[in-house]
Amino acid sequence: MNVRVRLLNNKPIRPQAKYVLYWAQMNRRVESNHALAHAVALANEHGLPVLFYEGLACDYPFASDRLHQFVLDAVPHTEKRCHKLGLGYFFYARKNAQSPNDMLYRLAADAAAVVTDDYPVFIATRHNLTVPERIDIPYYVVDSSCIVPMNLFEKREYAAYTIRPKINRVLSQYLVPVERWKVNVPFRYELPAGHGAVSPAECDIDHSVAPSKLYPGGRKAAEKQLEEFLLENLRRYARESNQPAGRATSCLSPYLHFGHISSLEVALAVKEYAAEYKLVADEFLEQLIVRRELAFNFARFSPNPQSIDNIPNWALETLRKHASDIRSPQYTREQFEAAATHDALWNATQNELLITGKTHGYYRMYWGKKIIEWSRTAEEALATMIYLQDRYALDGRDPNTYTNVLWCFGLHDRPWTERAIFGMVRYMSFDGMKRKTDVPEYIRQVAALG
Numbered sequence: 001m002n003v004r005v006r007l008l009n010n011k012p013i014r015p016q017a018k019y020v021l022y023w024a025q026m027n028r029r030v031e032s033n034h035a036l037a038h039a040v041a042l043a044n045e046h047g048l049p050v051l052f053y054e055g056l057a058c059d060y061p062f063a064s065d066r067l068h069q070f071v072l073d074a075v076p077h078t079e080k081r082c083h084k085l086g087l088g089y090f091f092y093a094r095k096n097a098q099s100p101n102d103m104l105y106r107l108a109a110d111a112a113a114v115v116t117d118d119y120p121v122f123i124a125t126r127h128n129l130t131v132p133e134r135i136d137i138p139y140y141v142v143d144s145s146c147i148v149p150m151n152l153f154e155k156r157e158y159a160a161y162t163i164r165p166k167i168n169r170v171l172s173q174y175l176v177p178v179e180r181w182k183v184n185v186p187f188r189y190e191l192p193a194g195h196g197a198v199s200p201a202e203c204d205i206d207h208s209v210a211p212s213k214l215y216p217g218g219r220k221a222a223e224k225q226l227e228e229f230l231l232e233n234l235r236r237y238a239r240e241s242n243q244p245a246g247r248a249t250s251c252l253s254p255y256l257h258f259g260h261i262s263s264l265e266v267a268l269a270v271k272e273y274a275a276e277y278k279l280v281a282d283e284f285l286e287q288l289i290v291r292r293e294l295a296f297n298f299a300r301f302s303p304n305p306q307s308i309d310n311i312p313n314w315a316l317e318t319l320r321k322h323a324s325d326i327r328s329p330q331y332t333r334e335q336f337e338a339a340a341t342h343d344a345l346w347n348a349t350q351n352e353l354l355i356t357g358k359t360h361g362y363y364r365m366y367w368g369k370k371i372i373e374w375s376r377t378a379e380e381a382l383a384t385m386i387y388l389q390d391r392y393a394l395d396g397r398d399p400n401t402y403t404n405v406l407w408c409f410g411l412h413d414r415p416w417t418e419r420a421i422f423g424m425v426r427y428m429s430f431d432g433m434k435r436k437t438d439v440p441e442y443i444r445q446v447a448a449l450g
């Protein structure tokens, strides 16, 4: 079987089925989707059409106007593309606790097999653990999130330097477009009632987290973001990606998280553009491939990716040794959430998150390190960081979220000089930020957002 694919149960194909069901849990796109390609291959083999299904629940943790709107923005394009390519398309938003909660099972009742996304965190992981035993047909999970398939690795890698050579050894084999497919049997069935888009206002979700002021969701927005990055920022990336006010990064993480674009498409486009214009794209590809896939590797092999127990022993021990160091100032989760610290730069990073759904990557490190410095305990700091990222970040609830939050505590890092609170865990200071970055300009930019 294809190395991207895992069969998670031992059920037989339904003989008199109407279609193969592709359940887009994470990779909500038609383009460059290995899981959808697998569903089409399976359907063609059995002389069946494919139904593309995406759902939107009201009860997953942190469901809000922000996250709902981002998902809903993508629906019209996906539906159009499905119809053009002969796939059925079904979108179901469960508006409130009284709405039916069994749509997947209803659709699976007419399916020969289910194909879905292999994803190592959040609700997709839970679904992929529980659903396979509850249905009576094969349940395949396919990795269309990583360029080098997660399944190629047998264990958790220690750090970027251990996974990098392993990725580079096989990268040329996997850095190729998803094979083009064609359905043999177009989809022609009537679909159950409930089909159709909704607005976040109709759903029983958190209305206090507003849609992002900067990032609309959807395939078109993702393609525009990529194009802007190629035209304006790729040539600046190596020099300026650590200069938040310079805005030289791609801002693709929300689109990668919701699967509106694949990292494979981004890497191929970046390589092609760099070759044509004689640019060096190595720094960007290091983040997009090595760092991102290190995060997927971490999550895949960590039973609880949100636990502080995942950090290396040296980090656990040094934090323990400094657990009773005095923290001054000290803030509560509510104070952090309200961007109400004494530090104008920190408040700006939090405000950027609150307003846009994303903080610049360089200042996200500062943001995390200061939460450690100003929280009562390391455990409380970790909980605050995960809560804020998952609730407000468009790219939160992602393998990158938990890996990078834990990086602030020493994961994938090395010991540094010992100091208060952090022990040997890397520290970041306001003076360092002032020296290396244009703090006043960044604060001004965030203030201008709203």
Ligand SMILES: Cc1cc2nc3c(=O)[nH]c(=O)nc-3n(C[C@H](O)[C@H](O)[C@H](O)COP(=O)(O)OP(=O)(O)OC[C@H]3O[C@@H](n4cnc5c(N)ncnc54)[C@H](O)[C@@H]3O)c2cc1C
Pocket: 241, 249, 250, 251, 252, 253, 254, 256, 257, 287, 288, 289, 291, 292, 293, 295, 359, 360, 361, 362, 364, 365, 367, 368, 389, 393, 395, 396, 397, 398, 400, 401, 402, 404, 405, 408
């Ligand atoms: C405390 C903390 C929390 C973070 N939380 C998240 C999160 O919730 N979701 C998230 O996607 N990233 C997170 N990151 C990693 C990183 O900050 C973001 O991926 C990056 O800022 C996204 O912006 P961009 O798309 O403009 O990145 P670019 O610099 O343009 O990079 C391109 C892509 O490479 C990947 N990438 C970049 N930096 C990293 C990194 N350090 N580790 C892994 N992959 C990376 C991302 O997919 C990103 O979209 C976090 C970092 C820290 C320090």
